[in-house]
Amino acid sequence: MASSEPFRLSGPDPARAETAKREAEEQIPSGYRVLHRGAIGDFLDAVREGRAPLVGVSACRTALEVTTAIYKSAMTGQPVDLPIEPDDSFYHELQPPGFSLGAAVSGPD
Secondary structure (H helix, E strand, C coil): CCCCCCCCCCCCCHHHHHHHHHHHHHHCCCCCCCCCHHHHHHHHHHHHHCCCCCCCHHHHHHHHHHHHHHHHHHHHCCCCCCCCCCCCHHHHCCCCCCCCHHHCCCCCC
16 A cells, blocks of 8 residues: 555664664655655666666565565465465466455464
């Protein structure tokens, strides 16, 4: 869901979370608060400026795979191992035939 609220970084090590937050703020302009707007803006700037974007294909692939694993787990009710292999129905479709978020299997009691 799109939001005007910034993402909050936190973790067990507050100093490390603060460092990550500062690094993100240095690389992503503060005006970008809606989902992929910053990444798309940087990509377009990179094309115009003849430079590599801040986020490359490998990092995008990893993010998509983790997102897919979250959806697969929600739809199947099972843990998901990474990487998701090409013969897995979720590799090619985020919601393969026969799966939906409403049909998730409940886990063990």
